[in-house]
Amino acid sequence: MTVRILPLPETATPPAPDRGLGTLTTDKGNLPLDSVDVHASITGLVAGVEVVQGFRNPFDVPLEATYIFPLPDRAAVTALRMEAADRVIEGTLEERGQAREDYDTAIAAGKRAAIAEEDRPDVFAMRVGNILPDERVTIRIALSQPLPCETDESGSTATFRFPLVVAPRYIPGTPLEGERAGAGAADDTDAVPDASRISPPVLLPGFPNPVRLSITTVIDPAGLPLTEIRSALHVVKEEDDGDRTTLRVQPGERLNRDFILRLGYAGHESASLSLVADGSGDEGTFTLTVLPSGESRPAPRDVVLILDRSGSMQGWKMVAARRAAARIVDTLRNEDRFAVLSFDTVIERPRDLASGLADGTDRNRFHAVEHLATLNARGGTEMLAPLDEGCALLADSTRDRVLVLITDGQIGNEDQILARLEPRLQGVRVHTVGIDRAVNAGFLNRLAAMGQGISRLVESEDRLDEAMELIHRHIGSPLATDLTLHPTGLEIIPDSVTPRRPGTLFPGVPLVIAGRFRGAPSGAVSVRGTAADGTAWEQHANGTIGDDPAAVSIWARAHLRELEDHYAVGGPDDLERRIVDTSLTFGVLCRFTAFVAVDSRVATESGTLHQAVQPVELPDGWAAPHAPRVAHAAFMAPMDAVVPPPAMGYGAAPVPSGPPPAAPSMPGSHPRRGSARTTASVHRTPPQTYPTPPTPAPAPAEPEGKPRKATGTGARGGDTPESLKRARAPFMDELSAELKRLRSVPDDHDQRIAHLLTELLPLLDSLVERMEARRLDTTPLTALRDELRLLDTTSDQARVQGVWSQALQVLSTLTKEPRRPFWKRSR
Structure with missing residues (x-):
């Protein structure tokens, strides 16, 4: 077995041992988080991980520390433990509102407590309260994760990826009024209502290494023929112990990029079925793995390539993205059709390929590559519009339809995008290429899974060529489609299989x-x-009997993630209860539950609590701003103001001048008497900006006398918003009642198509006629009605599912029926 350390990418010169611009410090230090230790044990193709976070209070009053941190998006978090003052408190998994209530009650009573919450599949928030002066509190988090694999003629390669920093994310939308959802740096918006929960403040350049990091990985092949180990972004030290290999990251590394190991194995089985019984013996977990072989036969394709050129893509990422896009264009054939869309806050196309899909000729491919070569990073990451346009271009169901997105994925409105695209992706395969050393893998994996495609992550230009060979194979025709499961002698529990629709191989x-x-x-x-x-x-x-104790947790995590995505796009009303029950039954954290640990002993009765939010590193490989974009948000002494990053995220417009916003209250709680937030002020130099993108040409004026099209609120010249609201009210009541009926229909093909054709279609026919008579806008209802008219009892499952999702989305949007946001849960 060979341990191969890949050439490390070039990084900026380590900062001088000073304290950076705007730093405040004392001999006690200046940050609440002082250590992160990752202990991973890889056995076969499963990793068990313990993450140990050390918090220390350098203040002279009790401290509440908040830390926004990443974990692998496929990992199942199964336990939390708090250790303080020679006491060990095991965490319990509870419904999120109950956990918050227990935590806040404990903090108010002067007890030590900790709570861990999931805000994205790979973004979590830890709060640790009532840490006494000079006291250290240790939090231990246990998780299990599968190692994704890829195969070729020589064997298989498994990847262990552990993220270490939450990168700044672009936050679109209009800021919301009222109490913020969290303690982060970005404002909540209508597109990202929990933006303040996923936006940790970022350390200024030049700040000395604030957190001691250690990573230890023990690899046991468990009988698999391990041939090599490759470390992509970190220097590791190897220690052999018989059949096991231990790797340790060199001291002094920063939490600014993913830790990535690739494990090479010789040979592979074509298929395997592992059966792991529960302790009771009445039930168990099965895991079926199919390793495909052979090549697919190419078919004529329609390919839409979407390239992110926003500000966060500066530097090596933009170079790699252009290369990746050009490689994909080069794979096209004359019988293919394609479009290339590059986007930031606007969408651009190659000048000579300005509309529709172009034939894959040499000339058209040359124009596309020529356009790609001119692109550089700028502006914000308005991703929804290009994805929407890309889906619209892929309308020909007689051809193989493929959408490829190349991006770092650093956005906050993942749920909004998935809800919008889900009904439009029926029959469209979506592949994602994530380029970053701290990539948003959670979103890219979710989008690819929804589009029954593949996500490939690229952490350096060295990795790009290897990844593109795989991507080239994936954007071709699949080996098999319309996959279904057929057990023999094994009773599978209904609605437990994940993915629900395996789809494509x-x-x-x-x-x-x-x-x-x-x-x-x-x-x-x-x-x-x-x-x-x-x-x-x-x-x-x-089937073969297995004994992997992590099998049930890994299944539960994948099942919960799929249920959560179903909820995000408008699932039935009982789905939330099902998610909570599954999470609590199998002891796996999800977005509707939380781990909470509460000490029974009262630690303080002072009533004064200092609050500090842990700042994080700027990801490695990101272009440093020319001026401070964010302040250190957790310093020794309280100051008057904090300069947050721009509300729209990295690469957005400059921060407006004027006084900074007031510090927000902590997530899930109200400001407590005597509390103080730790902040620090810096020079209010305007942040880095990017070249202004071209302004789209104004729409041509309508000919004089041409009637104006009805808007979303009505079209009559003298109507006021209130009168239009009254006119629409009875129709919205009918739609609300129908939405409830839709959500109550079981996930059964025959029942759903019967409901669509016999109940929803006649209702829409009636509503459209009556609303048009009142001169009210019916555009979304008319579009939905026209889709329903194309259905019949022979329509396939994918088609019915697409229209069903579209109906849920249209009716939910029109009736504005709010679903209780789970990031603001309280009892």
């Missing part, structure tokens, strides 16, 4: 399906589908 990409079964751990499972040439395809696996 790609060359070199293992298909992993997990679920729950009843009875004895025995039997077999077949996966059937349609091969690229139209023939039947099948893969069969006999």
